[in-house]
Amino acid sequence: xTVTIFVPRDAAALAVGADxxxxxxxxxxxxxxxxxxxxxxxxxxxLWLEPLVEVRADHGRIAYGPVRPSDVASLFDAGFLEGxxxxxxxxxxxxxxxxASQTRLTFSRCGVTDPLSLDDYRQYRGLTGLEKAISxxxxxxxxxxxxxxxxxxxxxxxxxxxxxxxVMDAAGPQKYIVCNADEGDSATFADRMIMEGDPFVLxxxxxxxxxxxxxxxxxxxxxxxxxHAIAVMDEAVRIARQEKxxxxxxxxxxxxxDMEVRSGAGAYVCGEETSLLNSLEGRRGIVRxxxxxxxxxxFLGRPTxxxxxxxxxxxxxxxxxxxGFYRDFGMGRSRGTIPIQIAGNVKHGGLYEVxxxxxxxxxxxxxxxxxxxxxxxxxxQVGGPLGAYFPVSMFDTPFDxxxxxxxxxxxxxxxxxxxxxxxxxxxxxxxxxxxxxxxSCGKCTPCRIGSTRGVETADKIARGIEPEKNKVxxxxxxxxxxxxxxxxxxxxxxxxxxxxxxxFPEDFSPAPVVEAAE
Amino acid sequence: xxxxxxDARTLSIVNDLKGLEGPLLPILHEIQAEFGYVPExxxxxxxxxxxxxxxxxxxxxxxxxxxxxxPAGRHVLKLCRAEACQSMGSDRLAxxxxxxxxxxxxxxxxxxxxxxxxxYCLGLCSTAPAAMLDGEVxxxxxxDAIADLVAEARR
Numbered sequence: 001x002t003v004t005i006f007v008p009r010d011a012a013a014l015a016v017g018a019d020x021x022x023x024x025x026x027x028x029x030x031x032x033x034x035x036x037x038x039x040x041x042x043x044x045x046x047l048w049l050e051p052l053v054e055v056r057a058d059h060g061r062i063a064y065g066p067v068r069p070s071d072v073a074s075l076f077d078a079g080f081l082e083g084x085x086x087x088x089x090x091x092x093x094x095x096x097x098x099x100a101s102q103t104r105l106t107f108s109r110c111g112v113t114d115p116l117s118l119d120d121y122r123q124y125r126g127l128t129g130l131e132k133a134i135s136x137x138x139x140x141x142x143x144x145x146x147x148x149x150x151x152x153x154x155x156x157x158x159x160x161x162x163x164x165x166x167v168m169d170a171a172g173p174q175k176y177i178v179c180n181a182d183e184g185d186s187a188t189f190a191d192r193m194i195m196e197g198d199p200f201v202l203x204x205x206x207x208x209x210x211x212x213x214x215x216x217x218x219x220x221x222x223x224x225x226x227x228h229a230i231a232v233m234d235e236a237v238r239i240a241r242q243e244k245x246x247x248x249x250x251x252x253x254x255x256x257x258d259m260e261v262r263s264g265a266g267a268y269v270c271g272e273e274t275s276l277l278n279s280l281e282g283r284r285g286i287v288r289x290x291x292x293x294x295x296x297x298x299f300l301g302r303p304t305x306x307x308x309x310x311x312x313x314x315x316x317x318x319x320x321x322x323x324g325f326y327r328d329f330g331m332g333r334s335r336g337t338i339p340i341q342i343a344g345n346v347k348h349g350g351l352y353e354v355x356x357x358x359x360x361x362x363x364x365x366x367x368x369x370x371x372x373x374x375x376x377x378x379x380x381q382v383g384g385p386l387g388a389y390f391p392v393s394m395f396d397t398p399f400d401x402x403x404x405x406x407x408x409x410x411x412x413x414x415x416x417x418x419x420x421x422x423x424x425x426x427x428x429x430x431x432x433x434x435x436x437x438x439x440s441c442g443k444c445t446p447c448r449i450g451s452t453r454g455v456e457t458a459d460k461i462a463r464g465i466e467p468e469k470n471k472v473x474x475x476x477x478x479x480x481x482x483x484x485x486x487x488x489x490x491x492x493x494x495x496x497x498x499x500x501x502x503x504f505p506e507d508f509s510p511a512p513v514v515e516a517a518e
Numbered sequence: 519x520x521x522x523x524x525d526a527r528t529l530s531i532v533n534d535l536k537g538l539e540g541p542l543l544p545i546l547h548e549i550q551a552e553f554g555y556v557p558e559x560x561x562x563x564x565x566x567x568x569x570x571x572x573x574x575x576x577x578x579x580x581x582x583x584x585x586x587x588x589p590a591g592r593h594v595l596k597l598c599r600a601e602a603c604q605s606m607g608s609d610r611l612a613x614x615x616x617x618x619x620x621x622x623x624x625x626x627x628x629x630x631x632x633x634x635x636x637x638y639c640l641g642l643c644s645t646a647p648a649a650m651l652d653g654e655v656x657x658x659x660x661x662d663a664i665a666d667l668v669a670e671a672r673r
Contacts, residue, residue: 011642012657014654014655016658047645048644183641184638184639186600186603187602189642189644224584225637225639225650260538264543264584265547265585266582281539282541283542285582299539344602344606349643349645351644384601385601415643417601418605
């Protein structure tokens with residue numbers, strides 16, 4: 001019987017040598033004349049173990065990692081084709097505590113299947129959500145999504161079903177589904193992983209959204225920094241069209257839905273939905289004032305659903321298993337599961353999908369295993385470059401949209417960056433302002449001017465120039481940006497800046513070296 | 519002086535893509551793939567064919583970080599400067615790369631071998647610090663690995 005060996009093709013696995021490992025395994029198979037084949041799967045999300053090679057044995061899949069090309073011969077010698085013991089062996093993949101303790105709904109197939117095999121996709125309940133959707137009236141689909149409690153996983157947390165209803169009720173000769181795959185936040189890679197590891201789930205989610213709202217055309221706008229995701233999505237769309245999942249008759253039904261993949265051109269602000277729409281139309285990615293809402297006047301002025309990758313990829317399981325099944329996970333008004341991305345200076349970095357409600361401390365210490373450097377944790381930034389820095393004293397905060405908001409933080413796209421005690425928080429605050437200055441679209445004054453003034457002010461504090469006065473000025477700039485900016489870039493940059501000042505005041509009082517040097 | 523080849527290729531690319539909804543970015547991507555940058559001579563042709571003003575096309579080209587106005591070096595090295603990579607020492611790594619290449623970000627080495635660019639997140643945040651060399655991704659970079667990468671790029 002042919003033995004199957006899995007070597008991920010996920011970009012994070014490629015970045016740490018997965019292609020070289022696959023080549024070494026291929027060579028060993030040929031040299032030893034064994035009956036084995038390699039499948040390039042997505043990643044299981046245990047990124048500290050990448051490249052994570054799995055072997056399908058009689059009793060399940062056995063994990064080995066991180067595997068270097070130089071380990072391959074010894075793995076064969078140890079009989080890894082039969083799941084043999086080896087220092088790199090972690091036993092059954094499903095039993096690794098990081099994996100075993102998750103609730104994988106959106107990511108159930110990621111890392112398990114060959115991303116571009118429709119047979120694999122179908123075998124693991126793929127397309128059952130879309131099949132159900134076809135048998136329902138659009139209003140019933142929208143109700144199912146509303147009842148599930150799904151909120152936009154892109155950051156804003158707006159109820160997905162309500163957005164869909166607005167588009168469903170809107171009149172127009174053409175409506176669109178636009179998938180926001182401009183995942184530009186540091187510490188977020190869930191969108192990239194699902195697009196590379198299970199692209200059909202996104203296509204299925206978009207087709208369901210199209211049927212529910214009356215949209216017949218969809219676009220996935222993927223950032224150009226993700227060439228691997230773009231390539232996989234392109235290929236998956238081609239296959240889906242060929243297999244009549246997309247096209248004039250979705251799965252043989254009366255519904256039409258087709259889609260295209262578009263590449264961004266390197267502009268962080270295009271992750272904001274109205275900038276993204278301008279960019280998709282071929283304009284500068286400048287923010288539009290709302291109203292009108294994109295749901296009523298979106299792409300090319302027509303009713304448009306703009307949803308994040310995670311929101312759309314969560315829809316198939318909701319249709320498949322029912323709203324109640326999904327809603328039963330989570331806490332408060334944060335329902336279902338959230339793919340948490342644990343990154344930065346952390347021992348066990350990776351993707352961890354779980355129901356809302358774990359505390360920040362549990363995520364960092366228990367699941368992440370503390371810092372990679374072995375030094376004490378000093379700060380954790382939650383929600384990407386626009387998210388607040390939390391000190392260890394706030395590790396009791398539960399992972400829940402409202403709980404984070406109550407502590408002047410945000411969950412955003414659920415990325416977590418861990419920093420050890422060598423981090424300089426004044427430098428991080430300055431970086432937040434610098435990033436905003438580089439990426440500001442320039443349309444509104446608070447963001448455009450405020451961020452540049454913010455950098456200058458942070459520099460003055462660092463140089464000990466009238467620090468007290470300049471701290472007041474920095475806080476004032478933040479206040480203006482927070483309430484005066486058109487979109488989240490200018491509006492949320494104050495979160496990392498203010499949280500750094502509030503929770504780590506010691507870093508903002510450097511020794512006055514050049515007091516009033518000007 | 520317009521180069522005839524640029525004119526003909528631009529027109530062909532525009533004609534292939536102008537049926538798309540919102541064709542400008544796909545056209546500019548294709549032009550950059552063809553020439554390695556977006557030559558100034560392309561802009562009036564694109565503007566004419568898409569019925570846009572030259573100012574509008576210029577505005578789009580200059581808005582996005584990806585579009586080059588001049589050819590890059592033979593290799594493009596992008597270093598991630600975002601927070602997750604910072605937490606794993608990317609700032610120090612960046613200084614090392616700059617010293618090795620003798621250039622700053624947004625510059626090309628004198629021999630035309632390498633262009634160094636900053637990038638803000640490659641989605642490799644759990645295998646930080648990360649870089650991309652000519653579209654190939656590299657993670658968990660340390661002093662040795664980055665020196666190898668620079669040597670590879672210099673070739």
